[in-house]
Amino acid sequence: MDCQIPAALAEGWELSPGGTMLRYRHFPVKHAFSTRLGGVSVGPYATLNLSNSVGDSAEAVRENRERFLHEADIASYWATVQQVHGNRSLAISALADCAGQVADALLTDRSNIPIGVYVADCTPILLASVANQRVVAVIHAGWRGTAAKLVAHTVEHLCQSYGIKPKELLALIGPAARGCCYEVGSEVVAALRQSDPGPAVMTHEPGWVIQEHDQLRVDLPLLIKRQLESTGLPAESIQTAGLCTLCCSDLCFSYRRHGKSAGRMVAVIELSS
Ligand SMILES: [Zn+2]
Numbered sequence: 247m248d249c250q251i252p253a254a255l256a257e258g259w260e261l262s263p264g265g266t267m268l269r270y271r272h273f274p275v276k277h278a279f280s281t282r283l284g285g286v287s288v289g290p291y292a293t294l295n296l297s298n299s300v301g302d303s304a305e306a307v308r309e310n311r312e313r314f315l316h317e318a319d320i321a322s323y324w325a326t327v328q329q330v331h332g333n334r335s336l337a338i339s340a341l342a343d344c345a346g347q348v349a350d351a352l353l354t355d356r357s358n359i360p361i362g363v364y365v366a367d368c369t370p371i372l373l374a375s376v377a378n379q380r381v382v383a384v385i386h387a388g389w390r391g392t393a394a395k396l397v398a399h400t401v402e403h404l405c406q407s408y409g410i411k412p413k414e415l416l417a418l419i420g421p422a423a424r425g426c427c428y429e430v431g432s433e434v435v436a437a438l439r440q441s442d443p444g445p446a447v448m449t450h451e452p453g454w455v456i457q458e459h460d461q462l463r464v465d466l467p468l469l470i471k472r473q474l475e476s477t478g479l480p481a482e483s484i485q486t487a488g489l490c491t492l493c494c495s496d497l498c499f500s501y502r503r504h505g506k507s508a509g510r511m512v513a514v515i516e517l518s519s
Pocket of ligand 1: 424425426427428490491492493494
């Protein structure tokens, strides 16, 4: 399966002119979901691998980061922590707060500190509030984090820490492994079902579990959208890019498709001063 770009992108989303990033046109905060286009890396990292932890040349990664940051109009390298598929979120007020930390979500109310997560199939989620208190968050949610209700936990953390309400939040769900391709075992579906807020909070969405013959597939972005709604975000405040990283391999790195040495993309968000 190969998807057609930009036809597969949902309404309101766009690929940047240089191709290094996707963004949602109407989002009020500076943000970017990187792609695999427009970089200098070769082999499994071609071309815009942004991670130094997958065996790519450091020089290529440095150049790729510069190109991406330039196009995203972000001045400095993003704050990041060690991601472990857990359900911990970390609020930071300085870059140094990330040192030695393990978490799968970052929050901040500070300007000019870009925060980011690395992904290749896992779902990247960005949250922002611009109403009263300006705050942002970035989340890395694979199936384990989703099953552990990381997203709902992060919304709660954000609201409690900064005195805002879920209904003030806007959310973007980036490219990820989706229901067309993301095959899992029944134990994964069982774990995810525990985190499903249930039909009572949702309207007319298709199911996030797809069963065909003896194959099970899941659509994490769809389940994550349900989880976000269950915390109090209005449905119209949640935008999903629509792309599947597994079948949109021209545009996205995929751990499932390319293996351990797959390049990594990032999702970044930054409050401007
Ligand atoms: Zn797919």
